[in-house]
Amino acid sequence: MSTESGGEQILLVDDNPTNLQVLFKTLEGSGYRLLAARDGEAALYTAKRAKPSLILLDVMMPGMDGFEVCEKLKADPETADIVVIFLSALTDSQSKVHGLAIGGVDYIAKPFQSDEVLARVRTHIKLHRLEKALARRNSELEDENQRILNAVEEAIFGLDVEGRITSMNLRAAQLTGWPQADVLGESLFQLELFPGDTNLNEALLMLCEAGVGLRKNNVALSNREGLHIPVDLSGAPRSGGGAVLVLRDISEWLANQRELELAREAMDQQRQHMAHIERLSTGGEMAAGIAHEVNQPLTAVSNYAKVAERLISDLPSEKSAKLKDVLEKITIQAQRASAVIQRMRSYVKKPSGAKTEITLQELLKDVISLAEVDSRVNGIRVTLKPNETPLWVYVDEVQIQQVALNLIRNAMESTAKADSIIPVAVTLFGEGNLYGFEVSDRGAGLDPKVEEQLFSPFVSSKEGGMGIGLSVSQSIMQGHGGDIRYRPHPEGGAIFRCELPAFSPTEGVENA
Template sequence: MSEEIKSMEQDEKILLVDDNPTNLQVLLQTLSGRGYKLLIAKDGENALRIANKAKPALLLLDIMMPGIDGYEVCKRLKADQATSDIAVIFLSALDDTHDKVRGLESGAVDYIAKPFQAEEVIARVENQLKIYRLEQALAARNRELEATNQRLLETMREGIYEVDINGVIVFANPAACRISGRTEEELVGKLLYDHVLIDEDGTQVPLKKALLEPTLKYGLSQTRDDWSGCRKDSVIVPIDISCTPILVEGEITGAVIVFRDISEKKQQQENLEHALKEIQEQKDKLTHMSRLSSMGEMASGFAHEVNQPLTAINNYAQVCRRALDREPLDKAFLNEAMEKIVTQAQRAGGIISRIRSFVRKPDHHLETVDINRVVEDIVNLAEVDARNNQVEIHLSLADDLPQVRIDPVQIQQVALNLIRNAMEAMKNQPTRDIGVKVETRRLDDRFVQVRVIDRGYGLAEDADEKMFTPFYTTKVDGMGIGLSVCYSIIQAHGGTLQFERNPEGGTIFWFTVPAL
């Protein structure tokens, strides 16, 4: 490797852009100690200013930020010749195909969904930086001495071809021979697509269909992440490939093709996907356990709540039995008693139905729903705990709210956790009679907000930094996973979970979910 490339690696800068300090801290911890110079920006304006000054090799860029969002930042970088070569990887909780396509169309090279895994971020960053180094090395090829160039080509793991204006191979490095299973003599002088690349159906790729033609005809640099190469022994090898034009005094004279065998990479990706699936399953189990824990804590209240209609049913049944022994038979009285039995049975069934709906373990299932209906249902469930704590719940629902697309059970889990925490904070306070207020409102054109307001004992001094950290709790018997699980749920929905100190005393917790 040349001294120029070594220097390039030592000076590589990565700019991390996110308005969430927690996300920035996680990224810094993930990438620290790997030889990169890490820069940070908390909004789009600062990101553009730092990029123009520092010229980083790579941006890890959040999408949803105040002011200029990530899409606009990427577009401006690509429109400026001074920063157009900077690679951009989006990091965002927006995980729809539309969002990914929009990100790639704005000029990004990759897209990582939040919450992300450290191994995935490291692998993708290293992959993009390797491509960056290769492209920089190829851009400087005509300025290097022939001997230095030859040593570089011979020591690279990636295969390299040089082709003339007609697509005929004029040079193949040792790695290209090794990957293709052919000798240099078998490659040089042959059309690249006659011997190396194949189409998806295993047939030869016509020159006009291949990515080489736009490079040779228009001077476009191109990349493909998933192509296939055919070895001499007919074994098909998955490869990624880039194609860069060779310019001599402004004229296109050929192209340089860089490719590598990604069989191992594909296997690693499959292993990573399997690991991510297992992690998601564990997260689902933790979320379900959190719901079961809430129901366990409220069990005595539910038992009392169900026992009341059951007692009434028993009493009415005894009355009916006595009435049947009387002559003459009073049918009107019996019908009235039976109607009361039905009413009480429906009351008990309703309580049990709400509990079953809440604690079930469903697959991830997004529904288009009315957020007010979701909040009303969970407040009805929380009323049992409210009576036990002697704290009233006051509901204030905004009119004409847009519908939202959410997992109703998970959002109810978040709301119930916040309501129960609020009641816990107020149950021994002089302000208990004020009660807990739960309200919905439209935050802006994009989000609906749910707020839980209490007048309890307030927050601990270290809450601002630790509130959503796993296993942080101020309760004597608390596990500290409730709010952490809630935070993950809201992030996965593309919203925000935050809190603030109530100016009148107590705390205001709120979360948002995207509106349709």
């Protein structure tokens, strides 16, 4: 057996038994498997069933001649790839040209030489083998390329010079909603992926016809369901004509950009918040220093007034009584101013973070006293409705006073704005394991839009307000294991409720 053969089948077709016998002897032992047929019908039948690699086909046969057999073989997809070599006594050029034109690859004249037949058969078998290997490799490369294309995130279209779709990857089908089977061979423009964008469609046409490159960002693609998807688009001409169009879905990227922008805005707000807190801290330190400096001359005024009282004892009784009354009033007002300043110093000092046992009655009594100045400015009274039972809590006194004072001041400003004279009410309550207080007013109330994000930073119902008071107050209350809540006053106005865990001094801090 020849080492050059691969066991391919060869079909010998001739109506003359002697010729068939000669062909068998010629090819016998060459390593090929030999089949035989004595007419055209038998040749077509055997070829379709056995699918030989090569057919040695006699031209001059009764009934269906060799040329007709070849035409039928080439017309059938199942047999079209079979190599056909004609054998014929016809040696005229016209017959040879006709045989090659209808699909034959070679033409051997009768009577033939055995060596010539064997040499030509081997040559064409080799060529057929190489063609099959090349076709198989091309198919593998196409499959590999398709797998690569299906693995990428971008949608890729192959287009001919008229804009018809010649290929597309899986992502292109997913992005557009059009299956490959429905659009291959169809015009890209019939899909109306970019409806209404005349400039882009014209640019796509120029890409296909003239090879003009194209790149556009953030273009609205309309998929099969009519949904608009933002994409980046690029197109490049192909060397053999037509173009490649690449689309990248940027929906997720745009969403990430929006989130990043929101994060930046939140960071900027936090910077402003921290800057404002720093200014408040600096202002508190300045206020403490001013209070200290002012308290000394006020103490001196009080002392001088007392000295003056003793010095007027030698004056006539009428004048002495009047002066004494005036000096007493001076002393009272100086002591009152000093007390206000002392409370301010206590309030603006930095919280130590240390918690103490204290009753809400005592804590809020100091807050009401501290609010007297705002009460006079706004012309609004503040009433405290204490609970008869001592309400013990374990808190940072200064922080809870900060919350209470902030709510009371807001309530007084809202009441004054509404031209109401109804006092701001501070009510203590004890409910099971919750102790706390409510601050209610009969002011202007809150805008519903403000209510939705009342405790968010930088949200304020006051003109020019920074909107951090309630946010900080909520943080303080939640840091103590409690909370702060809001509800509209049924008769107009607002009610803020501050809740804290109940504390029993007899059980100690561990059980708080």
